[in-house]
Amino acid sequence: MARPGGEREIIARIRQAVGSSGDLLIGIGDDCAVYKTGPDRVSLVTTDTMVEGVHFDLAWHPPLELGRKAASVNISDIAAMGGLPRFALLSLALTPAFGSQWLDAFMAGFLAVLAEHGAVLIGGDTVQSGHESVLSVTVLGEMAEAELITRKGARVGDVVLVSGFLGEAAAGLALCRLGRAHDSGWQTLVAAHLNPVPQVALGRALATSGLVHAMQDLSDGLATDLAHICTESGVGALVTAEKIPLSPVLGKAAKICGQSAMDWALSGGEDYQLLFTVGEQQVAVLSSLIREQTGRELFAVGCIIEGPGVFLEEAGQRREISYRGYEHFR
Amino acid sequence: MARPGGEREIIARIRQAVGSSGDLLIGIGDDCAVYKTGPDRVSLVTTDTMVEGVHFDLAWHPPLELGRKAASVNISDIAAMGGLPRFALLSLALTPAFGSQWLDAFMAGFLAVLAEHGAVLIGGDTVQSGHESVLSVTVLGEMAEAELITRKGARVGDVVLVSGFLGEAAAGLALCRLGRAHDSGWQTLVAAHLNPVPQVALGRALATSGLVHAMQDLSDGLATDLAHICTESGVGALVTAEKIPLSPVLGKAAKICGQSAMDWALSGGEDYQLLFTVGEQQVAVLSSLIREQTGRELFAVGCIIEGPGVFLEEAGQRREISYRGYEHFR
Numbered sequence: 001m002a003r004p005g006g007e008r009e010i011i012a013r014i015r016q017a018v019g020s021s022g023d024l025l026i027g028i029g030d031d032c033a034v035y036k037t038g039p040d041r042v043s044l045v046t047t048d049t050m051v052e053g054v055h056f057d058l059a060w061h062p063p064l065e066l067g068r069k070a071a072s073v074n075i076s077d078i079a080a081m082g083g084l085p086r087f088a089l090l091s092l093a094l095t096p097a098f099g100s101q102w103l104d105a106f107m108a109g110f111l112a113v114l115a116e117h118g119a120v121l122i123g124g125d126t127v128q129s130g131h132e133s134v135l136s137v138t139v140l141g142e143m144a145e146a147e148l149i150t151r152k153g154a155r156v157g158d159v160v161l162v163s164g165f166l167g168e169a170a171a172g173l174a175l176c177r178l179g180r181a182h183d184s185g186w187q188t189l190v191a192a193h194l195n196p197v198p199q200v201a202l203g204r205a206l207a208t209s210g211l212v213h214a215m216q217d218l219s220d221g222l223a224t225d226l227a228h229i230c231t232e233s234g235v236g237a238l239v240t241a242e243k244i245p246l247s248p249v250l251g252k253a254a255k256i257c258g259q260s261a262m263d264w265a266l267s268g269g270e271d272y273q274l275l276f277t278v279g280e281q282q283v284a285v286l287s288s289l290i291r292e293q294t295g296r297e298l299f300a301v302g303c304i305i306e307g308p309g310v311f312l313e314e315a316g317q318r319r320e321i322s323y324r325g326y327e328h329f330r
Numbered sequence: 331m332a333r334p335g336g337e338r339e340i341i342a343r344i345r346q347a348v349g350s351s352g353d354l355l356i357g358i359g360d361d362c363a364v365y366k367t368g369p370d371r372v373s374l375v376t377t378d379t380m381v382e383g384v385h386f387d388l389a390w391h392p393p394l395e396l397g398r399k400a401a402s403v404n405i406s407d408i409a410a411m412g413g414l415p416r417f418a419l420l421s422l423a424l425t426p427a428f429g430s431q432w433l434d435a436f437m438a439g440f441l442a443v444l445a446e447h448g449a450v451l452i453g454g455d456t457v458q459s460g461h462e463s464v465l466s467v468t469v470l471g472e473m474a475e476a477e478l479i480t481r482k483g484a485r486v487g488d489v490v491l492v493s494g495f496l497g498e499a500a501a502g503l504a505l506c507r508l509g510r511a512h513d514s515g516w517q518t519l520v521a522a523h524l525n526p527v528p529q530v531a532l533g534r535a536l537a538t539s540g541l542v543h544a545m546q547d548l549s550d551g552l553a554t555d556l557a558h559i560c561t562e563s564g565v566g567a568l569v570t571a572e573k574i575p576l577s578p579v580l581g582k583a584a585k586i587c588g589q590s591a592m593d594w595a596l597s598g599g600e601d602y603q604l605l606f607t608v609g610e611q612q613v614a615v616l617s618s619l620i621r622e623q624t625g626r627e628l629f630a631v632g633c634i635i636e637g638p639g640v641f642l643e644e645a646g647q648r649r650e651i652s653y654r655g656y657e658h659f660r
Contacts, residue, residue: 010422010433010456017441018451021416033452035417037367045452047468049421051459086351087365091379091466092340103340111347121348122363122375125466126340129381132459136421136466138377 008323029232030151031080031216032141042148044141046077052095052133060176063102065194067109070135073219075117076198076272078141080217082149082207085117085200090124091136098133117200147207149276154214154233158277158304163202163296165247166222167261168192170268174257189253196272203274205293211286215276221267222301223324225275227310230322236307239321241314245299266312267324277304338653359562360481361410361546362471372478374471376407382425382463390506393432395524397439400465403549405447406528406602408471410547412479412537415447415530420454421466428463447530477537479606484544484563488607488634493532493626495577496552497591498522500598504587519583526602533604535623541616545606551597552631553654555605557640560652566637569651571644575629596642597654607634 015028025042026034032044050056050073056066071088078085090110094103114121119139172193175181181190199217206212214229222244226237244265254261278286280303287298305311310322345358355372356364362374380386380403386396401418408415420440424433444451449469502523505511511520529547536542544559552574556567574595584591608616610633617628635641640652 009430013430013434014437014451014454017437019441019445021450024417024450024452027450027452028454033417033419035452037373043367043373045417045419045468045470047419047421047453047455047466049423049455049457049464049466051423051457051464053460054458087354087363087375089363089375089377089468091377093379093381093464093466100339100343104343107344107347111349115349120351120354120357121344122354122357122365123377124344124358125377125379127379127381128384129462129464130383131461134379134381134423134459134464134466136377136379136455136464138375138419138468140375 031077047138063105064109067106071113074139079200079203083141083143085119087140089138093129093134149215151232154277160302163274167264169270170264171253221269223321227322239302361407377468393435394439397436401443404469409533413471413473415449417470419468423459423464479545481562484607490632493604497594499600500594501583551599553651557652569632
């Protein structure tokens with residue numbers, strides 16, 4: 001999130017300057033960094049920072065849900081490569097306004113999500129800040145090296161799939177901003193924003209299937225996240241608007257908020273569903289395998305084409321949408 | 331740093347709530363968390379957060395030195411257990427005031443320190459903040475499990491040693507605040523504040539000696555850091571004021587700043603020297619071993635006694651000084 005344009009520039013600059021190391025398999029530029037810890041074991045590590053007023057608003061984000069979200073968005077990065085989360089570190093820079101009651105609720109939420117996924121808090125830092133609170137979380141995970149799924153493997157002809165409804169979190173945020181979060185009917189959307197669910201079990205099932213070519217989590221919206229996969233894989237992608245899974249309630253919320261459900265789905269971000277590509281011949285096999293193992297449906301939304309660029313086909317028109325993430329809303 | 335009283339309360343509360351894991355050797359409460367990665371290998375991980383206006387002041391902290399310091403204070407936590415730093419993650423929450431020139435200098439400093447210690451930047455996050463910038467760094471290290479030195483092993487009768495002059499960083503900060511940083515004669519003190527040096531080689535030499543019972547780095551000042559070792563080891567300590575190594579220039583700076591050199595040494599923090607305990611019979615052996623291997627002198631400043639409490643003996647008077655850290659200056 002935050003500022004993909006600026007962030008991409010910064011990351012590109014930094015990537016050129018860093019060194020390398022023999023046991024480092026993946027450095028900057030994927031959901032996690034990955035390094036070898038044994039003959040067929042790798043460790044995964046990811047970090048995410050959330051700033052008050054930029055990434056969360058205490059006016060509507062209860063501390064328990066914020067604690068859950070701070071853990072979940074990092075665990076989602078582990079899930080995005082097919083890994084299992086193991087350990088977490090939490091750095092809190094809190095303004096003096098935060099009392100122990102707030103902190104207890106935040107920690108209860110944070111630790112609950114770790115426990116749900118078998119992970120443990122092993123360290124962190126608590127410091128004082130002046131004007132805004134900043135939460136930094138690092139999560140370590142592990143998996144077999146052979147099962148690792150990166151952003152790099154997408155091939156021309158692959159089908160692009162997502163693991164659930166898109167745009168829900170953006171709709172929930174819009175409803176919170178409008179003060180309509182507590183209206184009946186919006187619970188699913190508001191929960192998607194306040195308390196997203198990392199797709200660990202699904203990520204593991206996709207990784208062990210051996211059928212997935214490239215994967216990442218949907219944190220910045222389909223347009224930006226698919227562009228990441230395309231850039232890293234040296235390909236392009238074509239998304240069909242009609243195939244993007246939108247829940248019926250999303251359209252109603254869009255009307256109330258005066259916004260577009262399709263924009264939310266493409267550019268809203270924070271859905272934390274998984275985005276991945278699979279050879280066309282394997283889609284049916286994978287879908288039934290995943291249905292059997294996890295009870296989940298997969299949604300094909302497009303295909304991988306010669307690069308570069310991510311394109312959207314909507315009502316017979318084709319337009320480029322690469323990297324239309326959070327910045328799109330500004 | 332920051333607010334040891336508040337931080338200790340928060341950490342105590344959090345320590346009670348976290349779970350455990352079979353391969354986790356040390357969780358919250360030491361310089362690093364430590365977990366097993368092989369039959370005799372452990373990984374170390376630590377995180378530190380620096381807030382603009384609380385932990386650094388851009389009025390006098392040049393970006394290159396700030397980048398160096400952000401890496402060094404985390405690497406120091408790895409050194410404090412005898413480990414070797416391997417990988418780093420960097421999260422930057424920057425206000426819009428930070429341009430690419432500032433960022434390039436910051437990154438040059440950060441990456442230079444990593445390179446000096448054979449470590450590599452493998453990930454991070456860059457986000458926007460509104461009013462103040464927050465830097466969060468995570469460093470991963472590794473070492474043989476048998477060589478690990480924790481805070482827990484101090485024994486009654488041990489000698490307490492430090493690895494260099496104390497109070498220098500606090501003096502440097504005071505001089506910066508007074509606008510006297512560029513006066514001739516203060517370079518060493520100002521550098522100790524702006525650009526502290528993590529004691530990786532010394533930490534490794536102490537760990538491989540097999541003679542050190544407990545260790546940590548001096549980040550909050552001798553009074554607080556020795557209290558950490560005593561609390562974790564279930565012992566007390568007696569420090570002799572006359573034995574604390576103070577450089578001649580420190581006294582001059584104290585006079586100019588109207589402060590006490592001894593207060594700086596006890597409570598100033600940020601010296602990032604190593605603090606450790608050794609059996610009385612081993613001090614001479616260890617000192618000559620370290621002199622030979624690293625060219626460094628060690629300074630005995632006191633001894634471990636029955637607990638609880640850290641006491642200072644000064645001019646025949648004995649007073650308790652436990653946890654007189656940063657808060658002492660408020």
